[in-house]
Every structure is written in C-alpha cells, then in structure tokens.
Amino acid sequence: MLLNAMASNHVMPSGAPPALPKADYRNAMARLGAAVNIITTDGPAGRAGFTASAVCSVTDEPPMLLVCLNRSASVYPAFTANGVLCVNVLAAGHQALSGLFGGKTPMDERFAAGRWSRKATGSPVLEDAAASFDCRVVQATSAGTHDVLFCEALAIAMGGAAQSLIYFDRRYHEIAAPPH
Ligand SMILES: NC(=O)c1ccc[n+]([C@@H]2O[C@H](COP(=O)([O-])OP(=O)(O)OC[C@H]3O[C@@H](n4cnc5c(N)ncnc54)[C@H](O)[C@@H]3O)[C@@H](O)[C@H]2O)c1
Ligand SMILES: Cc1cc2c(cc1C)N(C[C@H](O)[C@H](O)[C@H](O)COP(=O)(O)O)c1[nH]c(=O)[nH]c(=O)c1N2
Numbered sequence: 001m002l003l004n005a006m007a008s009n010h011v012m013p014s015g016a017p018p019a020l021p022k023a024d025y026r027n028a029m030a031r032l033g034a035a036v037n038i039i040t041t042d043g044p045a046g047r048a049g050f051t052a053s054a055v056c057s058v059t060d061e062p063p064m065l066l067v068c069l070n071r072s073a074s075v076y077p078a079f080t081a082n083g084v085l086c087v088n089v090l091a092a093g094h095q096a097l098s099g100l101f102g103g104k105t106p107m108d109e110r111f112a113a114g115r116w117s118r119k120a121t122g123s124p125v126l127e128d129a130a131a132s133f134d135c136r137v138v139q140a141t142s143a144g145t146h147d148v149l150f151c152e153a154l155a156i157a158m159g160g161a162a163q164s165l166i167y168f169d170r171r172y173h174e175i176a177a178p179p180h
Helices: 003-011 023-030 076-081 095-101 105-111
Strands: 037-041 046-052 053-062 063-072 082-091 133-141 147-159 164-169 173-177
Touching: 023 105, 037 063, 037 076, 037 095, 046 095, 046 105, 063 076, 063 082, 063 133, 076 082, 076 147, 082 147, 095 105, 095 164
Parallel strands: none
Antiparallel strands: 037 046, 037 082, 053 063, 063 147, 082 133, 133 147, 164 173
C-alpha cells in the first residue's frame, strides 16, 4: 500500500538519477560520528581483526548486531570462513590500536598491541574494551562493496568505566559519561 502510494507520488524524472560523487558522500558521512570497534575472529581460517565504525544494534530478541565488512579487505576470507567474530567497543586511549587494525599492518603486529582473552566462540576479546560482544554470524548479505554481517551475541564482557572513543570529522574524540 505504502509502496504503491510512494510510486504514484514520485517526482523523479524517468531514468536513473545521476550518481553522487563518492567524495561528497564521504564528506557528509564524516559528519556522522560513530563508535569505533575492533572486530576479531579466530578459527580454521586463522586469527584476524579490523577496525570498524559501521556497526549497530539490530534487535535484542535475539541479541543481534550488524557489522559491515569491505569484501576487498585482507581479513575478509578469514571472517567468512570462521563464521564467528567478536565486536570489541573501543574506549578512551585506544586510538593507536584503532590505527593498527585500520589496515596495512601485519596481523601479528596488530594483536601484539593489545591484551586478549577468549569467551564462547574463541574470537579474541580485548581485555580493556568498553564492552565486547562475542558472536556467531547468522546471516550475511552483500550490498555494494561490503557484506553486511548479522551477528548473534552468545557472550558479553563489560569494561570498567563508561567512556568511549568516537570517530567524527576524520578524528578521534574521547567521551565519558558525567557522574550520576
Ligand atoms: N564503512 C567503511 O568501510 C569505513 C568506515 C570508516 C572508514 N573507513 C576507511 O578508513 C579510512 C579513513 O577514513 P576517514 O573516515 O578518515 O576518511 P574518508 O574520507 O575515507 O571517509 C569518510 C567517511 O565515509 C565513510 N566511508 C569511507 N570509506 C567508506 C567505504 N569504503 N564504504 C562505506 N563508507 C565509507 C565512513 O563513514 C567514513 O567515516 C579510509 O580508507 C576509509 O575507507 C571505512
Ligand atoms: C576509523 C575507521 C573505521 C573503519 C575502518 C578504518 C578506520 C580507521 N575500516 C577500514 C578497515 O579497518 C581496513 O580496511 C581493515 O583493517 C582491512 O585492512 P587491510 O586490508 O587488512 O589492510 C572499515 N572497514 C570496513 O570494512 N568496515 C568499517 O566499518 C570500517 N570502519
């Protein structure tokens, strides 16, 4: 019904609209501040991890997050083959770690810069993360250059203080909750 109404009210001329320049899109997305996360995996295809801001909650029944992963990333084969991952939400002070997992650094060097434990799936859990969601990937869909991974949380670890690292305007910003 709604789709029909939208179709009958559309104002676009026929034919595809011109594509937006990628730079315009990225400049606008730089204004969309987001939490920074290190996504890790381990399993038959080996240990891997990358920095991601394209992460959000989907549903709490079952508890599920989504993670967008570029199919051209070096870590892509490991994540798709292992089928498990941990979303480690970064805290204040994790800027250097985020940079290491943000690309082009050998995997051993990335992991050497943090302290890790394991929970349900065997994916590396960052010890001083603000929070960690240990997940199995239950669904994946391709969209443009990325795969959207739907991840059911099987175990959770909570960090100490309520503070966070936000990526906004191509820079890191630390935020902390004011005292209650
Ligand atoms: N979703 C992503 O894949 C994503 C998100 C943030 C940053 N990055 C990568 O980190 C590096 C630095 O990014 P930056 O924010 O400093 O500057 P930038 O100009 O490359 O990106 C600005 C914003 O555009 C979006 N973006 C960038 N690359 C994207 C991609 N390939 N797919 C979807 N959205 C994308 C993100 O929201 C990003 O914060 C770049 O190589 C960028 O590709 C990727
Ligand atoms: C702040 C920030 C945020 C993101 C990224 C980078 C940075 C610095 N990157 C890029 C991603 O971390 C990088 O491509 C991987 O580390 C893979 O790089 P290699 O192919 O291993 O060099 C990234 N990639 C991705 O697929 N999804 C995402 O949400 C993000 N977000």
